[in-house]
Amino acid sequence: MTSTIRWATRLACSAALPLAACSEQPRKAPPTEQEIHANDRGDASGTPGRHPYRCSDDRMLLIDFKDAGLTLVLRSDPTAVPTVLTAPSQGLQYVGDGVSATFSGSDIKIEEADKLPILCRKATSL
Numbered sequence: 001m002t003s004t005i006r007w008a009t010r011l012a013c014s015a016a017l018p019l020a021a022c023s024e025q026p027r028k029a030p031p032t033e034q035e036i037h038a039n040d041r042g043d044a045s046g047t048p049g050r051h052p053y054r055c056s057d058d059r060m061l062l063i064d065f066k067d068a069g070l071t072l073v074l075r076s077d078p079t080a081v082p083t084v085l086t087a088p089s090q091g092l093q094y095v096g097d098g099v100s101a102t103f104s105g106s107d108i109k110i111e112e113a114d115k116l117p118i119l120c121r122k123a124t125s126l
Contacts (some may be wrong), residue, residue: 057118100111
């Protein structure tokens with residue numbers, strides 16, 4: 001009788017294991033580049049989320065990633081008047097007053113009304 005109880009216990013435990021695996025919480029997707037940049041310090045200023053970019057028109061652009069990467073603050077230098085763009089969700093286009101921006105890896109494409117698009121690539125330092 002004891003061996004029957006042990007066998008039944010083993011059977012019950014082995015049946016419960018697959019159910020336990022089914023109840024695991026789904027894993028969160030890895031953070032996007034924008035989420036990562038919102039918290040790190042990409043330039044010598046020490047400002048969280050600030051990264052320098054070199055643009056196709058040979059100008060430098062500072063991008064501050066805010067709000068877990070859902071807000072971008074664009075500046076030509078640290079003291080310039082900023083352009084603020086927002087996105088409703090990660091991976092979507094950022095928009096502001098007459099300006100939009102789209103990321104592709106470490107590149108950003110900035111489009112303004114009545115102007116040619118500008119492509120910028122993340123720079124390693126200023």
